[in-house]
Amino acid sequence: MNLPGSPWIAYTDGELVVEDVPVNRLADEYGTPLYVYSRNAMRTAAASYQDALAGRPHLVCYAMKANSNLAVLQTFAEAGCGFDIVSGGELARVIAAGGDPGKVVFSGVGKTRAEMRQALQAGVRCFNVESEAELDVLSSVAVALGVRAPVSLRVNPDVDAKTHPYISTGLKGNKFGIAHQQALSAYRHAAALPGLRVVGIDCHIGSQITELSPYLDALDRVLDLVEAVELAGIPIRHIDLGGGLGITYTDEEPPEAGVLIGQLLKRLDERGHGHRELLFEPGRSLVGNAGVLVTEVLVLKPGAKSFCIVDAAMNDLVRPAMYEAYMGIVPCKPRHEPTRPWDVVGPVCESGDWLGRERELAVKAGDRLAVLSSGAYAMTMASNYNTRPRGAEVMVDGSSVHLIREREQVPQLFAGEKLIRR
Numbered sequence: 577m578n579l580p581g582s583p584w585i586a587y588t589d590g591e592l593v594v595e596d597v598p599v600n601r602l603a604d605e606y607g608t609p610l611y612v613y614s615r616n617a618m619r620t621a622a623a624s625y626q627d628a629l630a631g632r633p634h635l636v637c638y639a640m641k642a643n644s645n646l647a648v649l650q651t652f653a654e655a656g657c658g659f660d661i662v663s664g665g666e667l668a669r670v671i672a673a674g675g676d677p678g679k680v681v682f683s684g685v686g687k688t689r690a691e692m693r694q695a696l697q698a699g700v701r702c703f704n705v706e707s708e709a710e711l712d713v714l715s716s717v718a719v720a721l722g723v724r725a726p727v728s729l730r731v732n733p734d735v736d737a738k739t740h741p742y743i744s745t746g747l748k749g750n751k752f753g754i755a756h757q758q759a760l761s762a763y764r765h766a767a768a769l770p771g772l773r774v775v776g777i778d779c780h781i782g783s784q785i786t787e788l789s790p791y792l793d794a795l796d797r798v799l800d801l802v803e804a805v806e807l808a809g810i811p812i813r814h815i816d817l818g819g820g821l822g823i824t825y826t827d828e829e830p831p832e833a834g835v836l837i838g839q840l841l842k843r844l845d846e847r848g849h850g851h852r853e854l855l856f857e858p859g860r861s862l863v864g865n866a867g868v869l870v871t872e873v874l875v876l877k878p879g880a881k882s883f884c885i886v887d888a889a890m891n892d893l894v895r896p897a898m899y900e901a902y903m904g905i906v907p908c909k910p911r912h913e914p915t916r917p918w919d920v921v922g923p924v925c926e927s928g929d930w931l932g933r934e935r936e937l938a939v940k941a942g943d944r945l946a947v948l949s950s951g952a953y954a955m956t957m958a959s960n961y962n963t964r965p966r967g968a969e970v971m972v973d974g975s976s977v978h979l980i981r982e983r984e985q986v987p988q989l990f991a992g993e994k995l996i997r998r
């Protein structure tokens with residue numbers, strides 16, 4: 577069986593392993609719920625973008641919202657990546673991980689003045705500006721600091737990324753970016769402001785995209801604009817095509833990064849833009865299939881509907897509850913016994929607290945299951961709902977194991993709370 581995450585995540589001698597390490601051994605040592613990542617899967621994924629872009633000026637900016645653990649950032653920084661950030665908190669993480677702020681692009685529809693100042697002082701590479709009003713605010717913050725902010729306008733190309741409505745971002749009904757019809761005037765506005773320096777153009781049309789055509793359609797819209805903006809006398813140095821490339825959770829067959837980039841480069845060349853510096857902001861496709869969430873079966877409730885209650889829940893992995901997303905679930909040590917369908921659910925007091933429905937499994941209490949494709953948007957979206965401490969994170973690199981985040985302890989969860997004095 578070829579699991580998502582193969583060859584880094586696979587069965588060896590009847591046991592699930594991440595690289596050279598059996599997952600059950602990690603669960604024995606670090607407990608569950610436990611996020612386990614393959615460092616070489618991350619390195620390989622970064623290389624697939626970088627190799628496809630070799631010989632062209634480029635920067636792959638890892639969209640760290642997918643997984644912002646410092647050791648994950650360190651891995652991508654060492655691979656030569658920059659970062660796509662959406663908050664001052666994410667910038668602080670980049671710096672703490674030893675990343676270069678000069679390789680950071682700052683996206684997001686609602687940056688605060690304090691975050692703008694922080695990013696200007698750190699020397700980020702570029703602000704991806706998402707509205708005309710933001711141009712004025714950013715310019716005034718930059719003028720007050722005596723600098724010019726490098727800006728790229730995030731254009732909303734009104735292209736259907738054919739993905740879940742909650743994660744589509746490039747349609748005119750989405751809150752993201754500046755409508756492509758208004759972008760030229762927004763560029764004129766930007767070029768006239770004293771605190772700004774136009775450096776690029778940006779678009780990001782959505783997430784978990786499994787087809788090439790939306791990317792090519794968006795690129796055409798972006799190139800039309802680049803031509804119009806440069807005709808207006810405003811040079812555009814880089815083109816940032818965002819992230820969004822999907823991964824295999826079940827039977828999806830998204831294009832490989834190399835294929836996507838090959839097609840985009842071909843279109844750029846055909847249209848005479850092959851010399852431009854290219855930026856990408858991939859998140860999920862760099863880390864999603866590099867990780868699993870390991871959980872222990874607490875109790876079984878067979879019946880008309882059979883529930884397999886595990887110790888991980890929607891607070892550890894919200895994607896099924898939030899998007900009805902399918903995540904593969906496999907045993908860490910398969911039993912050679914008959915299977916039956918189980919709803920794999922967590923202990924949280926919500927009917928929406930499920931990880932998988934109608935999964936054919938042979939399980940007993942105490943067994944460990946691995947939720948596949950949990951390297952992206954799992955830990956970063958985790959919460960403490962029901963006063964549940966978040967799990968530990970472990971990075972495997974060959975046969976080396978690194979604890980990269982300790983398990984939260986309950987007292988930490990209310991450490992900042994105060995009783996009212998009587």
Ligand SMILES: Cc1ncc(COP(=O)(O)O)c(C=O)c1O
Nearest residue numbers: 639683783819820857858859860
């Ligand atoms: C601006 C921006 N860039 C990049 C990403 C990364 O997306 P993905 O994880 O789908 O590659 C996102 C999230 O969708 C985003 O909002």
Ligand SMILES: N[C@@H](CCCC[NH3+])C(=O)O
Nearest residue numbers: 641743783784895952953
């Ligand atoms: N968090 C989402 C994707 C949104 C990406 C951020 N714009 C997911 O788990 O699929």
